[in-house]
Amino acid sequence: MSPAFGEHALVLFAVAARHLGWRPDEFWSATPCELAAALPAPIHPAAAGIDRAALQRLMENDHG
Incomplete structure (x- = not known):
């Protein structure tokens, strides 16, 4: 896993956890x-x- 991928995945996981209540497996x-x-x-x-x-x-x- 590249550092860039890992950093982005962590940010996306945080968003999913906070806003969707997703756990890591989800x-x-x-x-x-x-x-x-x-x-x-x-x-x-x-x-x-x-x-x-x-x-x-x-x-x-818009109307001149």
Whole structure:
């Protein structure tokens, strides 16, 4: 196992353990696709929050 793989696997396991309650055997028996499907879609930082003024500017730009 390369150090990069091990580091990434540890981070992914921590996410699965905290957010899904998975134990190590559940994590290691899951496919990457299953893990991705079980986790909520990440929110893009730019979409995480928008204030009223920014929304208004976007709407004005959209309507000319």
